[in-house]
Every structure is written in structure tokens, then in C-alpha cells.
Amino acid sequence: MMRHKLHRYTIYCSVVLCITLCSIPAFSQEDTVLKVEAFGTLERPISAFDHDTHNEKAEIQDCAVCHHVYKDGKLVEGESSEDQACSECHTLKAQGSQPGLRMAYHRQCKECHVEKKKGPVACGECHVKK
DSSP: OHHHHHHHHHHHHHHHHHHHHHHHHHHSOOOEEOOGGGTOSOSSOOOEEOHHHHHHHHTOOOGGGTSOOEETTEEOTTOOOTTSOGGGTOOSSOBTTBOOHHHHHHHHHHHHHHHHTOSOOSHHHHSOOO
């Protein structure tokens, strides 16, 4: 009798553990991949990176560091756009002082990498052929 209860308890715990472990990825940031359709025909492979690993290594905790908001050409401190696609603000072609989508991506990543003297800056370092 005791053995039967222990067996049921073990199965129950295993099921709970399995459900918990399987649901963790649903709550973590997936690899970020550019929305290819916004660019049309690509010359190089898309660039993808692990969002959480990148931010952990770079010690970035404030989403607004990368997901910025500008109003009237000025950066709005403390406001973040992480719930929006970059293409919601950046069109494919530049508009006035606002860079086009491709330039916005490149400038955002590359300038930080150059400033910190860490991370890829050459085309083939981000756009890796598989």
C-alpha cells in the first residue's frame, strides 16, 4: 500500500516537473530574428542572436538601452519600445534624420560594439552562412 502511494507521488512529481520545465521557454525571450519580409530580397543571411545571453554578457538590464523611443528627434529617457517591431517607426528608406530600417539595426548594434570594443562589427560576423 505504502509502495503504491510512493509510486503515485513519484509520477505526480515527475509530471509537474515536466510541465514546469517545458513551460520555461514560453516565458523567456526567444532568439531575435529580423523580420525578413520588411527588407525584400536579402544579400546576406539574416542575423540572429540569443537575446537573453547577449544582455547577460553585456550586463544590459534596461530594455530602453536597445529599444529606444524618440519624440521630436530627441531620445525619451526611461521609455522603452520593446513591445514594438523596429519597422513600426523605421521605414525601409531613411526619412529626414530618422535612419532607414537596415541602417537603424546596423547602427544600434555596431555603434555599441565599437564603443564597448566587444562584439562583432564586420558583416560576416553577424550574417553567418550556415
